[in-house]
Amino acid sequence: MKPTDTSFRIEPISPENAHHVGTVFRAIYGESFPVRYVYQPDGVLREIEAGRLVSGLALDGDGLPAGYVSMFRVSPNARLWEAGNMVVVPRYAQTDIALRLVRYGFDLLMDPVIDADGMLSEAVCCHYFTQIHTANIGMADCGIALDQLAGDSFKDGKSNKAGTDRVSCVIGFMEVTDPSGPEYMPAPYEEMVRRLLAPLRPRALSPSMASLPAEGITHQDETHYASARTWKVSVPTVGRDWPEVVADLLNQAAQRRVISLQVTVDMACPHIGAAVAELRERGFFFGGVIPRRFGSDGLLMQTLFDRETDCDAIKLYSQTAKDLLAFIRSDRETVQGR
């Protein structure tokens, strides 16, 4: 098969082809892919109909399914999309269909119908493929979530080229609309935050000077990925109870046997400097920025439980990502003394 075989076509998912989605996933994961609706044509169509999913299916010249690409909406900002699955049936791995699926996903993002503020991607750091292609379509590297995934979740035995038992992810972003409103930065991270956001649209950034609020309670949303032992917490509002909230998060993380705890705080919150100081006191260190997470940007803080990260095995493509990892290691040493 030629690397640039032109007989492939990519088309939107429809009632006529939705059954092929399960075929693609079975070819790679058997029946074990955790998002179950991919095996159910009606489930895929329901997600699309509800506006939660956009996707495309690659077919070869004989009409056989060759790959699949998708994006889904990310809470709590309904205008934020995340690059979802990009999967290729193994027998087509020597073709350029993966590249074409990446480009198709990019075109979907630009379609005004999906009404996006932007698209996030989480590119695994056990190989370079996704990072190279997200950079190639113009996504900016904004964060690194250390040890986010379990290495053994890469069941094909080939994708985890680093061979580590945990896999880190580079957070990439492409912005479609202008952000609005002021945002605040904690003092230790001002320079790096400005650098990470520089490739995106202009923002009104200023230092966070406020102490923790005297009133109000913290609001949070969370997603616990039990099989990955990763817990992601989004904080749109910091309240006077913040120190207790952080202590409670750490206690719960220990009970849940979490390895990676990620806390993202809304940068529109003027108190973010004090909130981050509290997190650093408790061993959290910098992860980067998750642009437009709340409509406004989110500052990612993270901590790892009883774990030394194998930083030398993290494969990074962009210079920004390499510099960011060095910054993260330094911040971790500062707050955790390691």
Next chain:
Amino acid sequence: MTTMDKLCELIMKLKKKGLSAEDLKPEADLRNDLNLDSLDMAELLIMSEEAFSIKMPLDDAAELTSLRDAADYFDRRMAEPR
């Protein structure tokens, strides 16, 4: 060491146990004969950029078919004025 030798060394490192030196003929197709999939090609791109001190556009990488193509490409790029 010639460019071809260096390239073969990189591919052997990449595929580890999957290939023997006899497989690395100049006419060998990178994808079909040497079984380099899209992840391997990305890895080879990074390793080649470091080994030959060049920046390789993604579209150029997609055009490379055989081992000889790749060696010729790197020779040509390294001969360009910098």
